[in-house]
Amino acid sequence: MYNSMMDMQTLIEEAANGSEAACEALYRRFVKRAYRLAYGVLLNHEDAEEVVQDSFAYAFRTLYRFNSEKSSFKTWLYTITMSRCRNKRRRKLLPTVALADVADWLAGGGPSPEREVAAAGVRETVFAALRQLSPKLREAVILRYFDEMTYREMGAVLGCSPKTAESRVRLAHNALYEILAAQPDALPDGVFGHAPD
Amino acid sequence: MHLIKAMHLSNDQMSAYVNGQLTAEQKAGVDAHLAVCPTCRARVEAHEGLSRDLAFALGSLPEPRATSVDRWWSALRQRPVRTPLRLAMIAPFAVSVMLLLIPVFAAPVVSVPSAPAVTAGVVTHRQSVTVVSTPSPEMVVAEPVPQPPETP
Ligand SMILES: [Zn+2]
Numbered sequence: 192m193y194n195s196m197m198d199m200q201t202l203i204e205e206a207a208n209g210s211e212a213a214c215e216a217l218y219r220r221f222v223k224r225a226y227r228l229a230y231g232v233l234l235n236h237e238d239a240e241e242v243v244q245d246s247f248a249y250a251f252r253t254l255y256r257f258n259s260e261k262s263s264f265k266t267w268l269y270t271i272t273m274s275r276c277r278n279k280r281r282r283k284l285l286p287t288v289a290l291a292d293v294a295d296w297l298a299g300g301g302p303s304p305e306r307e308v309a310a311a312g313v314r315e316t317v318f319a320a321l322r323q324l325s326p327k328l329r330e331a332v333i334l335r336y337f338d339e340m341t342y343r344e345m346g347a348v349l350g351c352s353p354k355t356a357e358s359r360v361r362l363a364h365n366a367l368y369e370i371l372a373a374q375p376d377a378l379p380d381g382v383f384g385h386a387p388d
Numbered sequence: 389m390h391l392i393k394a395m396h397l398s399n400d401q402m403s404a405y406v407n408g409q410l411t412a413e414q415k416a417g418v419d420a421h422l423a424v425c426p427t428c429r430a431r432v433e434a435h436e437g438l439s440r441d442l443a444f445a446l447g448s449l450p451e452p453r454a455t456s457v458d459r460w461w462s463a464l465r466q467r468p469v470r471t472p473l474r475l476a477m478i479a480p481f482a483v484s485v486m487l488l489l490i491p492v493f494a495a496p497v498v499s500v501p502s503a504p505a506v507t508a509g510v511v512t513h514r515q516s517v518t519v520v521s522t523p524s525p526e527m528v529v530a531e532p533v534p535q536p537p538e539t540p
Contacts, residue, residue, distance in 0.1 A: 211465065215461060218461055218464065219457070219461075222452065222457055222460070222461075223451045223452060223457070226451065226452045227449040227450070227451060230449055230450060231446060231449050240452070240456065240460070243452075243460065244460050244463060244464060247460075247464055248464055248467050251464075310444070310448075313441055313444060313445060314444070314445045314448060316441075317441050317442060317444075317445035317446075318445060321445075332442065332446075333446055335407065336439075336442040336443050336445075336446040336447070337446040337447065337449055342409075357404075357407075357409045360403075360407050360409075361400055361403045361404055361407065361409065364403035364406070364407060364435070364438065364439075365399045365400065365403050367438060367442070368399065368403070368434070368435060368438055371438065372434075
């Protein structure tokens with residue numbers, strides 16, 4: 192009944208009215224994106240997992256407050272997710288990075304032809320650089336590049352103006368440029384140059 | 389236009405350029421400079437390379453496993469949120485608890501819950517929690533339920 196073609200408005204209305212099937216359909220439609228966002232911000236699987244569950248629980252609980260004329264469901268859900276990521280980070284005081292976690296993911300691609308190795312190298316290098324950014328700059332650059340959000344949407348998710356979102360992306364971009372340019376020997380082929388397709 | 393060649397582009401201008409932040413007019417100015425300045429052209433190419441790398445790296449953020457997606461949903465379903473069946477059971481209970489508590493606390497002003505507006509579940513649940521003075525409604529609703537062991 193709740194197939195992938197069902198329009199969002201209907202789904203949201205039915206979910207707000209207590210339909211578990213509609214909630215599940217919404218969940219399944221957005222859970223991967225929410226997880227990837229949380230993972231990108233927190234760089235830790237357990238934290239991202241917890242944030243995703245809390246975010247959906249909160250979203251379903253407050254769905255009656257969602258106004259589709261003010262934002263898309265995606266932007267609304269990302270706002271909730273981002274806020275929980277920030278709480279999680281605050282509680283931990285220091286951003287902890289599970290290196291084994293990243294290594295797992297990098298190694299998880301099965302057989303590794305050369306191209307795959309190079310691609311993993313680019314990812315690893317970029318993520319190492321991202322970890323050096325302040326949380327605010329990292330959030331901005333992640334939203335910009337992982338889901339091609341507009342600056343207006345980013346502002347909504349980050350709780351700032353579109354102009355501020357723009358400036359954070361610029362600052363992040365420049366900082367990453369400096370970080371990566373300062374370690375040219377560490378760069379695998381592809382960073383700054385010919386990125387993998 | 390004589391300024392076009394005089395000054396190189398700043399990093400800020402370049403990152404604004406590659407991140408789509410310039411107005412058409414500003415972009416035309418940058419393009420005009422790039423057309424005559426190989427130095428800036430090389431640097432802009434490096435900035436564009438960084439953008440591609442970012443799009444690639446962040447575009448390939450890991451997805452959760454299918455088993456995790458199912459397990460999280462099972463955990464979510466067990467949170468006291470909004471399933472009609474659960475509400476139907478909670479609502480009368482909440483009211484009866486409230487009626488029982490009125491004499492105990494000798495509280496003159498206890499409002500009987502009005503018909504819930506949209507999310508009957510949440511409202512009813514919160515009121516029941518408030519009445520029995522367990523931890524704050526927010527905490528109870530948000531409390532994670534123990535998760536079932538992961539299914540293979
Ligand atoms: Zn120049």
